[in-house]
Amino acid sequence: MKVNIAQKLGFPENSKLLIIHADDAGLSHSENIATIQALKNGLVNSYSIMVPCPWFYEMAVFAKNNPQFDHGIHLTMTCEWENYKFGPVSPLSEVPSLVDKNGHFFKKREQLMKYSVPAEVEKELEAQVEKALGFGLTPSHLDSHMYSVGAKPDFFDIYRGLGAKYNLPVLMSEQLMNMVGLDPKSNIQEGDFLIENAFVGEFKYFENGRLTNYYGSVLENLTSGVNIILIHPAFDDQEMRGITVNHPNFGSEWRQIDFDFFSDQKNKIILEQHNIELITWKDISKCMNECRQ
């Protein structure tokens, strides 16, 4: 879908538009509190919630009480952690191909690709959206934990279909598709709305608590069009260290860095210096709906 979001929103055609998006809300108390603080006092202006996770309820209450903040559903089919486990919101007997022998989600997209049946993927992802709606959430978008919806073309079609069914924009980007090995050429369809640039850090930038100014550099070098930075703010506290034990990639240290950078008022100045305009998924949704009319 060719939509010049910038003009629709009243900005010049070549504006640098940016969503600063916190993934993984609902994962843990640490993730919730950091996300809420980064929304209220920091630079984060959109987030998405993992419905199957233990701390979903706390975040859902926040979302209901704070509808001014853009929130999506972070569709979840994987649980990458060693000791902290969760599984489908659907009864296990209805989605057996999505879980390991203990009834938990698989750790890796590759397992999903190998074992999971599309009909069960559809059932579970729809159940997650329905559970969120049942809680009274008013989601602004759909996206996907570990971009697992890109594990297979079939799954990606289901993802697109959910967006259409619920009239919600879905996060699609060539970078993310490439990241998970889904060929953009054969899987992008006419009518898909694509985020032009999606930024997710790589572990090498954050190893040993060292920050190589990755985010500063992203902001300074942003180009025109619709951009999104995907972060995972949380605290490097005992809970988060317990969850991410033996999994330093997207571990608690990195998450603390995400929180620190995007809570630091000084970094707001970079946005101003580089004429970056913050937009939300609700803005995108509005533009897309206007285009359809």
Add this chain to the structure above:
Amino acid sequence: MKVNIAQKLGFPENSKLLIIHADDAGLSHSENIATIQALKNGLVNSYSIMVPCPWFYEMAVFAKNNPQFDHGIHLTMTCEWENYKFGPVSPLSEVPSLVDKNGHFFKKREQLMKYSVPAEVEKELEAQVEKALGFGLTPSHLDSHMYSVGAKPDFFDIYRGLGAKYNLPVLMSEQLMNMVGLDPKSNIQEGDFLIENAFVGEFKYFENGRLTNYYGSVLENLTSGVNIILIHPAFDDQEMRGITVNHPNFGSEWRQIDFDFFSDQKNKIILEQHNIELITWKDISKCMNECRQ
């Protein structure tokens, strides 16, 4: 069942026997780590695991790798927390009378008493034991979160029946029955094994982080027979404060006090000074089985 456990275990008939028991393992990472530390380095010598809770898996791995520690199943039918929610291990469609509209356990025993059907209670509690066994746990006993099995005579019979079915001792005590309003006279049957004295703190002893030497006094005044002290060790950290928000009774401050008292090596001396002998549920189980033969 009249068993003189002391003599069976080789102690004088009037010995003061004591289990120092940590409830609520599996509830959270904080609870797990505190329980493990209090077992390894402190005075705690038995614990029980909440199978439906988010951190069950971590504790189950510990239990499997550390069979030297007595561990039971903390049968769970209530979730008393404001923002942290969990529900049955059974499919919701099979135990609808155990949950609120969101599929979570009720907060209070009174709701359980009002809404829950015995057949579903039995199904769910058995499913919790089966899940634990399926994980390879070798439980030493059954007990009950918030002693909810005492909400109704029917439930108490189910509880007794589970002990018989799995050949495990179940925690029965007149104090606990009185605590939850179950008449001991009409609900204790011939053949039931009763703990002579069960000690659970009351909030008034722990309010405002103040410790009125409740536990010291329990130890100093212990009488002969089989005694159990039920504690809930955890840290007063961000995770636990999040779980126990607006619920200072059994809140994070009290749990930290439990951890501190029963991790303090100095308090081991009280046991020696007062000739208190630590025993476990496995000891009780062995005695009961010998009596049956």
